[in-house]
Amino acid sequence: MPLQKCQDCGKDVSNSAKSCPHCGKPTRESITVIKRKGSKFEAIGFILIVCGVLISYITSSLLGHTLGGLMIFTGFIIFLVGRFL
Numbered sequence: 001m002p003l004q005k006c007q008d009c010g011k012d013v014s015n016s017a018k019s020c021p022h023c024g025k026p027t028r029e030s031i032t033v034i035k036r037k038g039s040k041f042e043a044i045g046f047i048l049i050v051c052g053v054l055i056s057y058i059t060s061s062l063l064g065h066t067l068g069g070l071m072i073f074t075g076f077i078i079f080l081v082g083r084f085l
């Protein structure tokens with residue numbers, strides 16, 4: 001099992017451990033997972049915004065523009081939510 005050094009107490013901690021068993025500090029691994037959770041939302045929001053812009057550009061109907069606008073709006077909110085996660 002690969003080991004990493006705890007950033008707080010310097011003892012060996014398993015890579016699969018979510019926190020240090022010696023002092024309880026969260027490992028780098030679990031911090032990365034938390035970061036990824038937010039960036040996943042950012043990615044979904046970004047895709048929605050891009051799709052919304054594309055739909056508004058491609059279509060000339062009012063329905064397409066409304067749909068595109070809604071997608072941009074929703075994507076923007078999801079993107080913001082991801083930012084604060």
Ligand SMILES: [Zn+2]
Pocket residue numbers: 006007008009010011020021022023024025
């Ligand atoms: Zn520790």
